[in-house]
Amino acid sequence: MRLKEKIIEGILLLCAAVSILTTIGILWVLISESSVFFLKVPLTEFLFDTQWTPLFAEKHFGILPLVAGTVLTSFIAIVVALPVGLTIAVYLNEYAPKGFRKFIKPILEVLAAIPTVVYGYFALMVITPFLQQIFPQMAGFNALSPGIVMGIMIIPMISSLSEDALYAVPKSLREASYGIGATRFQTSFKVLVPAASSGIVVSVILAISRAVGETMIVAIAAGQQPRLTLNPFVPVETITTYIVQVSLGDVVQGSLEYQTIFAAGIALFILTFVLNNISFYVKKKFEEKYE
Amino acid sequence: MVKEMATDKLNAKNINVFYGQAHVIKDVSMSMEANSVTAFIGPSGCGKSTFLRCINRMNDYIDGFRMTGKMLIDGQDIYKKKVEVEALRKDVGMVFQKPNPFPKSIYENVIYGLRIQGINNKSVLDETVERSLRQAAIWDEVKDDLNKSALSLSGGQQQRICIARTLAVEPSIILMDEPASALDPISTAKIEELIHELKSKYTIIIVTHNMQQAGRVSDKVAFFYIGELIEYSETKELFINPKEELTQNYITGRFG
Ligand SMILES: Nc1ncnc2c1ncn2[C@@H]1O[C@H](COP(=O)(O)OP(=O)(O)OP(=O)(O)O)[C@@H](O)[C@H]1O
Ligand SMILES: [Mg+2]
Numbered sequence: 001m002r003l004k005e006k007i008i009e010g011i012l013l014l015c016a017a018v019s020i021l022t023t024i025g026i027l028w029v030l031i032s033e034s035s036v037f038f039l040k041v042p043l044t045e046f047l048f049d050t051q052w053t054p055l056f057a058e059k060h061f062g063i064l065p066l067v068a069g070t071v072l073t074s075f076i077a078i079v080v081a082l083p084v085g086l087t088i089a090v091y092l093n094e095y096a097p098k099g100f101r102k103f104i105k106p107i108l109e110v111l112a113a114i115p116t117v118v119y120g121y122f123a124l125m126v127i128t129p130f131l132q133q134i135f136p137q138m139a140g141f142n143a144l145s146p147g148i149v150m151g152i153m154i155i156p157m158i159s160s161l162s163e164d165a166l167y168a169v170p171k172s173l174r175e176a177s178y179g180i181g182a183t184r185f186q187t188s189f190k191v192l193v194p195a196a197s198s199g200i201v202v203s204v205i206l207a208i209s210r211a212v213g214e215t216m217i218v219a220i221a222a223g224q225q226p227r228l229t230l231n232p233f234v235p236v237e238t239i240t241t242y243i244v245q246v247s248l249g250d251v252v253q254g255s256l257e258y259q260t261i262f263a264a265g266i267a268l269f270i271l272t273f274v275l276n277n278i279s280f281y282v283k284k285k286f287e288e289k290y291e
Numbered sequence: 292m293v294k295e296m297a298t299d300k301l302n303a304k305n306i307n308v309f310y311g312q313a314h315v316i317k318d319v320s321m322s323m324e325a326n327s328v329t330a331f332i333g334p335s336g337c338g339k340s341t342f343l344r345c346i347n348r349m350n351d352y353i354d355g356f357r358m359t360g361k362m363l364i365d366g367q368d369i370y371k372k373k374v375e376v377e378a379l380r381k382d383v384g385m386v387f388q389k390p391n392p393f394p395k396s397i398y399e400n401v402i403y404g405l406r407i408q409g410i411n412n413k414s415v416l417d418e419t420v421e422r423s424l425r426q427a428a429i430w431d432e433v434k435d436d437l438n439k440s441a442l443s444l445s446g447g448q449q450q451r452i453c454i455a456r457t458l459a460v461e462p463s464i465i466l467m468d469e470p471a472s473a474l475d476p477i478s479t480a481k482i483e484e485l486i487h488e489l490k491s492k493y494t495i496i497i498v499t500h501n502m503q504q505a506g507r508v509s510d511k512v513a514f515f516y517i518g519e520l521i522e523y524s525e526t527k528e529l530f531i532n533p534k535e536e537l538t539q540n541y542i543t544g545r546f547g
Contacts, residue, residue, distance in 0.1 A: 098354065172391035176453070179349060180404040180460060181381035190407065195394055 030269060033262035040256055046263065052226040052242075054260045055251070061260065063267050065226035069143065069236035070271070073218055074211035076147025076232060077154060081207060084151075085158030086200065090188045092159070093166040108156045116153070120220030123149040128221065137233055141223025144232035150217055154207040161206065165199020166192050198282050205279035209272050215240040239268045299363075300325040300464065300494045301346065306360035308341055308518075310353070315341050317518040318360075323511070325463075328490055330505035330526070331498045333515035334546065339498045342515070343466050346496070347383040348376050364464070381408075384457035388469040390449035392441035392456075397433050400441045400452055404460035419459050427455035428485050447478025454485065465489065467497040471504065483508050502542055506530055514538045 038046070041061045049062025088108070092101050128145040132138050169192050177187040193200065215238075223235025224245055237245075243261045251257040299322040308316035316338045323329050331339040341350065348369065350356045362369050369379050381404065392400050399406075401420045410416065420437065424430040429451040433444070441452050450470060457465060467486075471479040486495060486508045499505050505512055506526060513523040514537075522529060522538045533539045540546060 170391070172387060172389055173393060175349065175385075175387060176391040176393065176456075177403070178352075179347065179380060179385040179387070180407070180456065181377040181379075182403075182407045183377055186407045190403075191393055 027269075030262055030266050033259055034266045037256070037259035037263045040259075041263075050228045052237075054257050055246070055249075059256075061263075062228075063239075063264065065228040066237060066239045066242055066264060067267065067271075068228050068230065069218075069222065069226065070212055070238040070240070070268075072143045072230055072232065072236060073147045073150065073214075073222060073238055074208055076144060077150035077211040078204065078208055080148050080151025081154045081158050082204060085155045085203075085207075086162055086193070088155070088159040089162035089166055089200075090193065093163050094184050094188045094192065105160070108159060111153060112156045114153070116214065116216035117220070119149050119153055120146070120217040123217060123221035135233060139223070139234050141221065141225070141235040142233050143222055143236045146217045146221040147232065149221070150211050150214055153214075153217070154210050157207045157210060158200075158203045161203030162196070162200045165196035165203065168199065169195045198285055201282050202279045205275050205282070209275045209279075212268070212271055212275070213240060215244055219244055239264050239271075243268075298325075299323065300327075300365065302361075302363040302366075303342075303345075304361040304363070306342070306345060306358065306362065308338070308345065308350070309355075309357040311355035315518050316345075316358075319515075319518075319520045320360075321513060321520060321523050323494060323496070325494050326490055326492070327511065328486060328495045328497065328509045330509035330512045331496065331515060332500070332502065332505050332512060332541070333521075334541065335500075336517075337515040338518045339515055340468050343468055343496060343498055344385075346464070346466055347380050347385055349380075349385065351376065381460045382462050383464045383466060384460065384462035386450070386454055386457055386465065386467040386470045389473050390446055390453050392444075392449050392452050394440065394442055396438045397441050397444075397452060398437040401455050401459050403456060408460075423455040423459040424452075426458050426489065427451045428481060428488075429455060445478070447474045447481065450474060450478065450482065451485070454482075458489075462493065464494045464496070467495065469498050469500065472500065479504070502530070514541060516541070 045061050046063055048064070049060050050064055051060035051062050052065045053060045092104065096104070123145045124141075127149055128138070128140060128142065131145055132140075135144075138144065166188075173191055173195055174187060177191045182190070218238045219241040222237065222241065224237045224241055225235040226237040226242065227234060229236065242264055246257065246261045301323040303319060303321050306316055306319045307314065319342060331343065333339055344350045345358060345362060346364075346369075350358070358370070364379075364383070367374070393403065395403075398416075398420055401423050402410075402416045405416060405419060421430065421434075424433065429448060432448060433439070433452075441449060444452065450473075454470075471482045474482065483504065486497065489495060497505075497508060509526045511524065512526050512529045514521045514529065514533075514535075516537055522533060522535045524534070529538065530542060533542065
């Protein structure tokens with residue numbers, strides 16, 4: 001019996017070790033490869049140059065256009081997903097009959113299970129032509145359409161996590177609100193949503209991380225042209241799509257062009273790392289409040 | 292007959308309550324005068340809270356809840372279709388067992404009931420806050436930091452904030468479900484004193500497990516046992532000279 005316990009403990013430790021070692025490995029590769037890059041390209045150029053053209057004759061290594069593309073598409077996604085996801089969460093939590101809730105939640109989660117390549121072509125072939133009828137100046141590749149489609153994809157993340165947060169609000173607060181004559185709508189938006197705000201913020205940050213890391217949808221529908229702009233109607237490129245573009249292309253391993261993907265990778269890593277830490281911090285605050 | 296009814300603030304007629312198959316209130320009829328304090332006593336699970344929550348329709352959202360009979364307030368059946376539940380609950384306030392202030396400032400807690408009615412006039416709100424907090428006997432303790440979170444107060448203070456929140460919308464009936472059971476003796480004494488003062492303006496119904504408390508604060512006592520109203524009479528009468536053996540056994544602590 002003792003031995004069995006020990007073996008199980010060992011296996012668990014091994015699993016934990018594998019994931020930690022993987023993270024360390026990734027970090028190691030990112031840092032070592034990009035350090036070579038930063039020996040050749042000054043950090044100031046990387047951070048402040050407004051052009052990203054490593055594959056052209058006249059090379060510029062400013063990460064800003066890729067960051068702008070990433071931020072823009074993710075921002076559009078959140079603008080779509082937050083109101084819709086939160087409304088769904090409130091509806092499921094406070095209005096929907098119990099049976100309906102059990103039935104609708106798995107259906108919503110299907111949205112997150114659709115392969116992203118399908119979403120990508122949906123953006124390119126359906127949403128973009130539709131939007132072009134409203135905004136004739138819009139290019140065939142643009143930030144808006146993949147942004148909206150990413151928003152649809154992350155709706156279940158926000159609705160599901162926000163609903164958990166709303167559900168966790170103590171019943172006594174609900175009763176306090178109803179007991180003084182508040183409607184369901186007032187109770188939802190004046191008491192439950194504020195009381196669950198930290199949980200909702202966490203869901204939004206996780207959803208942003210998901211959008212920031214999304215590759216396929218933007219690769220297909222956003223145009224793969226690094227451009228420092230916040231205009232949603234023109235082609236842009238995100239950090240992830242750039243990495244894919246270069247790794248699929250025919251750049252020589254070990255060349256400066258090749259190393260750019262690690263520099264871009266580290267920018268992406270820092271971005272998501274910061275987001276995850278914010279969400280971790282907010283979550284801890286949240287747990288303190290309702291201990 | 293009609294006249295007699297008109298003097299009753301509350302009139303419950305043959306109330307039966309079911310949760311699914313469970314029959315938890317059995318044919319209870321009782322009436323209460325305005326500006327009186329009525330205490331509900333009885334062993335745990337006998338239906339005191341359930342009956343209390345029928346008076347402001349707080350059971351409406353519970354799955355499987357079903358009620359028959361008539362609940363009249365000022366002669367009006369509150370379960371009629373045309374009755375607005377929100378308006379009813381403004382008139383019939385409720386204070387809960389555990390203090391449940393919102394995670395907002397003291398000020399915002401007290402005026403919550405006004406905010407949801409769309410009242411945003413600063414001077415009206417300020418006046419309401421002062422009046423309600425004074426009525427709830429907590430003005431002096433908190434008047435200098437109304438913007439402090441209500442959660443930072445002690446349990447007894449929180450409960451008085453909750454009472455102030457209820458008073459702010461000027462109800463005519465206040466339901467209290469064991470309002471002092473989570474509080475220390477000093478806070479409890481304060482709440483009891485408060486009930487005495489509020490009586491002149493409000494009709495109060497209080498659920499309590501504490502016989503002494505029932506004796507101290509109430510004009511009439513209702514003793515429930517497994518869903519039935521066993522005895523309902525003047526407080527002194529019920530404690531000194533109970534008519535039923537069950538009541539006698541309960542108040543002397545032979546079962547609990
Ligand atoms: N939401 C509910 N669903 C089903 N049954 C319930 C529900 N609430 C209460 N009951 C049942 O109804 C009966 C009366 O409960 P109630 O809470 O009214 O008792 P109580 O007299 O207030 O008890 P206590 O003194 O412990 O608060 C109990 O048997 C209880 O199990
Ligand atoms: Mg109870």
